[in-house]
Amino acid sequence: MHHFHYSGQDLHCESADLAAIAKLYGTPTYVYSAATMADNYHRLQRNLSGLDLQICYAMKANSNLAVIRHFANLGAGFDLVSGGELRRVLAAGAKVNTSVFAGVGKTEGEIKLALENGIYAFHVESEPELARINHVAGQLGVKAPIAIRINPDVDAHTHAKITTGKSDNKFGIPLKHAAAAYEAAAKLKNLRIRGVQMHIGSQLTEVGPFVEAVKKVAGFVAELKAAYGIEYFSIGGGMGIVYRDALASGPQSWWDAQPADKRPLTPELYGATLTPLLVPLGLKILLEHGRFMVGNAGVLLARVEHLKRGAGKNFLIVDAAMNDLVRPAMYESFHEIVPVHRDSSRRALVADIVGPICESGDCFAKDRSIQEVGEGELVALMSAGAYGYVMASRYNTRGMPAEVMVNGSAFELVNVRETFESMTAGEKIPAFLK
Ligand SMILES: Cc1ncc(COP(=O)(O)O)c(C=O)c1O
Structure with a gap:
């Protein structure tokens, strides 16, 4: 399902040795597999091939220009949420005429930018927003294409911070008001x-x-088609990925250990279940998956600083931190963490795997069993391609990490590591302090 694997004892992304990438570009560094992204895109497309489909990759998951260009080359449009993301699509050499613009607070400037560049549709989240888009379109003398986001009040059974379709979330318009x-x-x-x-x-x-x-919502969608001749229904994104056992397969894997009816959702089940419900609508179907497209296509490479043996606990201190990958601190999320050089003669170690930031929350894993790794050795945090770099910050004045994309045995730096100089370039000491 993804292209990270051990070749001999060494972890590779496609045919590229991750240790070689770390040697060239340092750590912490995100490494992305182009082949995995393409496989995910095609797998989704294949499993919904019975529909008139447009995949609008939710670029909030990973908006590196190379990632955008890769998906544009595959035929994707984009689900974007800001003027900045729109400008990224343009900067990547892609078009926005198959892209949609979502978000609860689009500014007049962002609406103007989207209209000037031929956005396929705005996804509107409130009535005041309808008025604002109408106003900006009037100023430009154009008609703005819109779709209204319906909040169906359905429990997604996911983490509270990423649930968006309940009536107490800020998103969309309730079905009864739509x-x-x-x-x-x-x-x-x-x-x-x-x-x-x-x-x-x-x-x-x-x-x-x-x-x-x-x-x-299907009945209401059909009514909209009859009343307004709508051409599409976007069912959003949201398909989850398996974060556990990201490198295992076969009978020992976490996946195989689950009872068949408890196994996480696959695009095969998603497509087979939803296609028959959507075909009768006779509309173009938009999908806005982000995490599924890139989550398992990226790892975060980190180097071990120290193994600190405490009284009741060991701490494996690595050079990546919550500023580089905030998901564990923010959502208590799980990432598999593996040695880049595997050595079966080493003992297993149980440790909290932590970064150097001055927060107890700067912890990637608690009481995790990992092959003993020493100072200077590399580990990979798996399944870090979605909501990784895009949520990174400069907390503790740590520069943004580097990003590398791999394609077969070729790899290139697609984002340089941020330097102290670029981090502080916009700051100055005011005259009254001199
Ligand atoms: C409107 C909308 N579409 C798509 C997505 C992408 O979600 P995911 O990355 O889980 O597929 C999001 C995520 O927040 C969203 O808000």
């Missing part, structure tokens, strides 16, 4: 109603909530 919102949109002369959208959350590992949401 007809009125469309009527309001239809009266605004600078808007063109193009579709309808929903997205219920991220890292969903069951198909049930998707089915519930589609069934809940």
Whole structure:
């Protein structure tokens, strides 16, 4: 399912040796597999091939220009959420005419930029936003294509911070108010109603909530088609990935140990279950998956600083930290952590794997069993391709990590490590302090 594997004792991304990448570019460094991204894209496409499909990659998951260009080359449009993301699509040499613009607080400037560049549709989250888009479109003398985001009030059974389709989340318009919102949109002369959208959350590992949401809104979607001639229905993104046992396969794997009815969602099940519900609508279907497309296509490489043996606990201190990958600190999320050089003659060590930041929350894994690794050796945090670099910060004045993309045996730096000089370039001491 992904292209990270041991060749002999050494962890590789496709045919590239991760130790060689770390030697050239240092650590912490994100490494992405182009082949894994392409496989994920094609797997999704293949499993929904019975539909008139447009995949709009949710670039918030990983918006490196090389990643955007790669998906654009494969035929993807983009689900974008800011003027900055829109400018990334343009900077990557891709077009925005198959892309959608989501988010609850688009500014006038962002709306103008999107209209000037031929956005396929705005995903509108409130009535005041309809008015704002209508106003900007009027100023430009164009009709703005829109879809309203419906909040179907479905429990996605995922982490509270990434649930978006419940009535107490800030997203979308409740189904019972949606007809009125469309009527309001239809009266605004600078808007063109193009579709309808929903997205219920991220890292969903069951198909049930998707089915519930589609069934809940399907009747209304059909009404919209009859009333306004909408051309598409976006069912959002949210398909989860398996974070455990990212390198294992075969009978020992975590996956195989799960009872068949408890195994996490696959694109095969997603496609087979949703296609029959969506075909009768006779609409183009947009998918906005982010995590599924890139999550297992990236690792974060880190180097061991020290093994600190405490009274009741060992701490493996690595040079990556919560500023580089915040998911464990923010969502208590699990990442497999493996040695880059595997040596079966070494003992296993149980340790908390932590970064050097001055926060107890700067911990990637608690009481984790890992092959004993010493100072200077490399580890890889698996499945770090989604919501990794994009959520990184400069906390503790640590520069943003480097990013590398691999394609077969070739690899290139696709983002340089941030230097102290570039980090502080915009800062200055005010005259009154001199
Ligand atoms: C509207 C919308 N679409 C798509 C996504 C992508 O979600 P995921 O990365 O889980 O597929 C998100 C994530 O927050 C979202 O808010």
